[in-house]
Amino acid sequence: MSSDVDANPEGNARPGQSVSVGRFLQIFSAVMLPMFLAAADQTLLATATPSIAAELGGLRDTTWVSVAYLIAITATVPLYGRLGDRYGRRDTLLVALAVFCAGSAACGLAVSLGMLVAARVLQGLGGGGLMVMAQSLIGELVPPRERARFQAYFASVFTLANVGGPLIGGLVVHHVGWRWLFLVNLPLCLIAGWRLLRLPRGSGNPAATPADPLGALAFASAVTVSLVWASFAGYRFGWTSPTGLILAIGSAVLWAVVITRELRRPDPFLPIELLRERSIRYLCLTIVSFASCLFALIFFLPILTQIGHGADARQSGALLLPMTLGIVAGSTVTGRIVSRTGRAAEMPIAGLSISCVALVLMCVLPPRSDLIAVLGALCGFGFGSVMPTAQIVSQTLAGRDRLGAAASAVSLSRYIGAALGTAIFGAFVFALAPGSAARIDPHNLAATTASQLSHAIRIGFGALAAVAAIGAWFASRVPRIRL
Known part of the structure; x- marks a missing residue:
């Protein structure tokens, strides 16, 4: 096992420094909103798909609305990390926010499914920078030990946006229509831009590796x-x-x-210089494992409750709230422990082990709503330990001059994990369901009986438990750091 690492790279604020309440509110209010917008749009359309298909046609092809956004956001994450290091993180975030705003307007005005997919690509080209640059600004403006508190809050915002996205989307679609899922972003982007302009501009590093x-x-x-x-x-x-x-x-x-x-x-283009380091590789693999499990649960727990228990979309979305609260609690507890002890790398090991146990119980116990809620909260509590500490560890190991590259490596790992977890878990579940996998459409679940699909999803939870266990092992290989 590697020895402890000093987390005070040259140029960072000293660990003893603290952030005042006013400074905290200034940073949080400026960075939280772009992060929320990027995270919410990953899952916001889960309950809006039927309404979009009814107006624009092609229920089967509406999958591209989500895939196009995910492709764009994943492909641009490393690019924004490089641009932020070279030209300044605040200004790069403002550019990403403008692109995201333009894409949101185009989505709200789309008159065909093809136009909506193209607009989602544009939106994703901006969304890729919102999360990366928000995390980089925290590393630039906040001393190392204080970052634990900030990262816990921002991990909570990210989780609330991801898990609450389907529920929020269902309510908006039910009352005002799916286009407002995009149009509401316009005033929010203006507010976010105003708050960002009040932060110090900072300076880029012309010697940083170009894109x-x-x-x-x-x-x-x-x-x-x-x-x-x-x-x-x-x-x-x-x-x-x-x-x-x-x-x-x-x-x-x-x-x-x-x-x-x-x-x-x-x-x-990719942060190869970071990925060459053994500790960063293990950290990124930990994040991929965590994100695979989290996003698979976000998308398939509602399916389990709708198919297995006849719940409607709002009820199934509400069943994700215990997991959300668990993640918020786990993030908060992790942030406080790290702030007091200065030790971050140990937390994901314990957290993913807890999530592994919860997923095993989801696999073997009957899928009752009360059990799913309790186990979802326990699983979320374990997941909450990963992202706050991952950001701190990556920034510490990378150093101040490579904060953008570190943030892009973490975000890229999360998005890859989200894509792989959702796609591969879905393929695994529908392959276990009766009939040919080629004839089973996830958007036409009525073709599969409740008991058969419920059984397949529960087996899938067992596979996710194995992924969480592997993630805990990856986390155990990351060096211990002292903040």
């Missing part, structure tokens, strides 16, 4: 093909069909090109 546009294009292509294959194989086309095989081979070739190019370039 690699060709690397960005290659990475975006690899991500696109991979997510299309992982999202649609098994029900839009068979895994071994010509389409499935072409996409799988194309994905492997594109990733080989990306990796080969990035390893040879002095200015790689």
Whole structure:
């Protein structure tokens, strides 16, 4: 096991310094809203899909509305990290906010499904920078030990946005229509921009590694093909069909090109210089494992309750609230423990172990609503330990001059985990359900009986428990740091 690491890289504020209440409110109010907007739009449309399909047509193809946003946001995360380090993090965040605002307006005005998908790509191109630059600004403006408190609050905001997205979306769609899910972003973006302008501008580092546009294009292509294959194989086309095989081979070739190019370039698009470090690799794998479990639960717990118990969309969305509260509690407790002890790396080990136990119990116990609520809260409590400490550890190991690259590595890991968890868990569950996986459509769940699909999802929870256990092992390989 690695020895303790001093967390006070040159140029950062000393650990003994503290952030005043006024300063805290200034930073929190400026950075929280962009983070909330980016996180909420990842899950906001879960309950709006039928309404969008009714107006624009093509229920089956509405999956692209979510996939397009996820592809764009995943592909741009490393780019924003580089741009923030080079040109200044506050100004880069303002640019990302403007792009996100323009994409939101285009989504609200879309008159066809194709236009909506294109607008979601534009929105995702801005959304990729909101989370990364928000996290980087915390590292720039807040001393290391104080970051634990900030990261706990922001992890709570992120979780509330992700898990509350389907419930908020259902209420908005029910009362005013799906277009307002996007149009409401416009005044919120203006407020966020005003608050950001009140923060210190900061200065970029002209000597920082510049962005690699060709690397960005290659990475975006690899991500696109991979997510299309992982999202649609098994029900839009068979895994071994010509389409499935072409996409799988194309994905492997594109990733080989990306990796080969990035390893040879002095200015790689991806944060290769960080990923070469063993501790950062294990940290990123921990985040991928955590995000895979979290997003699989966000999307499939409502399905379990709707199919297994006949709950409506609002009731199934409400069943996610215990998990949300558990994550908030876990994040808060983790932040306070780290602030008092100065030790961060141990928390994800315990947290993911707790989540593993909860997922095992979800697999073996009957899927009653009360048990799901209690176990969801326990699982969330364990998940709450990961992101606050991951940000602190990554920023500490990377150093002040590479805060943007560190934030992009963490965010990229989270988004990859979210995509893989949702897509692969879905493919796994519907493969276990009766009939050919190629004929089962996740958007037409009535074709599958309640008991059969419920059984498949519970087996899937057992697989997620294994993923959480692997994540805890990855976390145990990260060096212990002292803040």
